[in-house]
Amino acid sequence: MTTSETTHQPIRRAALIGGTALLVLAVLAGFANFGVLENLVAEGDAQRTAQNIREAETLFRYGVAGFLVVAVLDVVVAWALLVFFAPVHEGVATLAAWFRAVYAGVFTVAIAQLAGVPSLLGAADTTGGRLDAEVLSKINAFHDIWDAGLSLFGLHLALLGYLAYKARYVPRLVGVLVLIAGLGYLVDSLGRLLVPGSSIEAAMFTFVGEVVLMVWLLVKGGRVTVDESAPASPVRQS
Template structure:
């Protein structure tokens, strides 16, 4: 058999068998596709770049929000601190303590013991508010120079600790007066000694407070959002506390009271924080001008 018939026969014999028909069509071959890209990570709650996320107080909602809130918190705490410290120092200590007269001082405190206790409590709350002010002002002035702002905050926090040690001298006065009553008043002199120790420790701590104000004045002067006059006044207030503290330490019997005149800088800063500080926001898009006012 030759010719076209033989070729057709060979094609029929060697053809691959046809698979049996099925009722269900075979599934299509799997196709491999690239998984969709992950959505970009959301911005950090602090509105800061990743390399700044570890900075102090970066957990706050935003640096701009932190500056505005810290100004209001600091101004409010300074106002409350001024009221409490003024009440405790002038309405209580100045009215009850007779300088150099232990018997009269003890008698005054006995007659107004609750007022004396309120004064001690006012001093204690004022010391706690000093820590709040230290934190708030550190956040507010960190855009100017974070290191200097942190140093200033630590100086005020340490001053608050020294102030609490001084207040502890007053806290033991009521119990000492009770013991003096039981022994016929022989402990009146020790009561006056504790009150004098309170003033001595407080005066020494004011040197730290003066350094804190000096650094604060420098930061306010260098910033672009606090008037330079405010910075100068705060710096002068800090120098006044330094002169008073070092003067009493180096010159026995010194009666220098420079802070009675230079404290105006503290008042001006407090008013500015309450009135204008809440309008300050951080501009992250302009490194040369990190802070602006709304």
């Protein structure tokens, strides 16, 4: 292996690790959120929600476990993208990584609300409507904490979009799409905080930037090379 290849290898490896982690993360998040939580939770109906979880407690536990793995993978992605984008601007890349790592911590706090639901349902001294209301309250708390954390995730994506656009080691369009995805999360998160009852769901349309970045990392990221003679665009594809 040449000196040049040795220099490029950590960045290429980080791209593949980050892309793979993003792919697994997306599958698990889809299963946990859409396949489990949204199927079991009846919005505004505490009794039905509690009954659904009782009848599918094992599935619910798998969903919570899936969320926890997602939180761990978020930290892996934060590290991988830090390594990958550091040649562009180490300070901004580090800040972006911290935003995602802190988001993962906030998300874990949110998941803890769900983790307490099975034990609550099994409590012998809490029955009827009170128990059902507590279950729904924990689920609502999960969503509230997660929504707050998504503002940090949005900042993470916005910085990644800036780095991609600045470096040009991914197509500029990808950088723009990732930046837009970050702004979408910020609009959603801050909208719910500042406008009571807000139903804005911008991220439903802007998330495409995340998908494009993931695919690019898997398909092209493993072939990038560092060009130290071009500081404005320090990384290029081989």
